[in-house]
Amino acid sequence: MDPRDFLGIDASLSAEERDIRDAVREYARAELQPHVADWYETATLPARELAKGFGRLGVLGMHLEGYGCAGTSAVAYGIACRELEAVDSGLRSFVSVQGSLAMYAIHTWGSEEQRERWLPRMAAGEALGCFGLTEPDAGSDPASMRTRARRDGSDWVLDGTKMWITNGTVADVAVVWAQTDEGVRGFVVPTDTPGFAANEVKRKLSLRASLTAELVLDGVRLPADAVFPEVRGLRGPLSCLNEARFGILFGTVGAARACYEAALEYVLSREQFGHPLAAYQLTQRKLADLVVEVNRAGLLALHLGRLKDEGSLHHSQVSFGKLANVRAALDVARTARSLLGANGISLEYPVMRHMANLETVLTYEGTEEMHALSLGQAVTGIPAFRVG
């Protein structure tokens, strides 16, 4: 019995999925783990360098086909997210935004020209993307967005503000969703277009090893071919969010596992009243809860991953996974924090860093409440998103 994989979940991975797991672990151990606490403390991230490393590894857009992407299974993508988020949710966010939001949007909804122009460079990590849907006054209710794209001759002109945009300050291209006369449409916006500005969001207490921006679009003029040709309405952006949530429901298993492992190691070595903390029944109660939550989340993620690879995963099942696994990870992080005592609040240990990160993860890509409403609607048939 392996305390790191209590239910032997990874034994059911294919050889290829295990190789991808090992490649990410090896990369993370050498290139990410030694630096992540410093990035977190200083709220910086060497984004360009990271992108190149991730690009060489092949993690960016890894589950997409063609255009320089590796074309792996959904489970393999999930496992990569799990191993990255075991280091830090900010690093998994970096990969989610590039692969599941920006690249997936261009891959799924873009024209052939847009795909060929952006995807190979984005897969290689030479170009960074971001995804602008949320606004200062439009979070869970994206239909209320104020960003507007109007026609001017054959051009499009965009005005508005987007908020909480990961990698916004370093992106070469932004996928921006805006209201038009035909409903919400998506635009591929090179960030050097006049009128485009990105301001860093400072003073974050969570996800500090991640760059967050406000995007300001002030008369951003784009040619006719900058718009996604077919998709209209919220179906476009929501399809992308569904992809990112899939990465999260795997990723949080990694964050939870990292907290559990840190706590286990700690209680085995820390002695009080003449015995290791691990020898006390109150500690073992907590460890049992942790190992149950980590493994249950892991099983759920793998099950949903297999459904996705079969092509039968419903978006309400993704909501189930995101709701259940982020909540589980946050519980694990908080309990693990208590097991580490005072050391639990230090950046010398990963636990409180994960705990603070998971507060963001609970909210972004659909808040915990919205996913609960999505499940409520799925089981009752009655939508309860609006009052009245």
Add this chain to the structure above:
Amino acid sequence: MTNIVVLVKQVPDTYSERKLSESDHTLDRESADAVIDEINERSVEEALKIKEAGEGEVTVLCVGPDRATDAIRKALSMGADKAIHVSDESLHGSDMLATAKVLAAAIGKVEGVDLVIAGNEASDGRGGAVPAMLAELLGLPQLTHVRQLTVEGGSVKADRETEEGITHLEANLPAIVSVTEKINEPRYPSFKGIMAAKKKPVETLTVADLGVDSGEVGLGNAWSTVLEASPKPPRTAGERVEDDGDGGTKVAEYLVAQKLI
């Protein structure tokens, strides 16, 4: 076109606890995670660099049980073109001489080999003699403990580093090279490489396929036998010196007595 064979060994992960089995004192493969030996990642990297600088083909050769396919797959994921896996129950417990004979026979299956690249020493057995034995068996020049390697036309140049110094060597191809940790930094396998690896040809051979007499291999035919094995005793507590203002002098005296300074 340089035709390169890289020798790869699967070993217990140095991060895990490694031990010998109690029944026959051979490696207990079940007790530890098995990984490709790190020095072999460097061997593969060197072969790939030679291939990428010109033209070539890289064949991975591995002698080991069925699960050694994981180590082979990693080498293929890094970019090697194909593999030969010699897997045979009769090989269990083989010594270096038997292993070298099997490797020599397997190398003979690859047409027109220019270069064989091995690690200088496996991290489990730490014999370090297989490359030299292979050179002897195949009648090829050996360049061991190499920290820098260049292939030019029909010859190979190498910097051989030992504790005594660096020797600059040159030999005609084909030749056998063993590399040290200083040779390079191996690449990470990319996901595209991992996806491609499963489609690359792996030829699995038995001892009989190689024409090697099974009476020459295995634990029963090894030239030496492990009678007993025990872990190193834990370190004893060090010598304690009280600092009465002369601590520095005492430390210096201790180091002089140990001939360390």
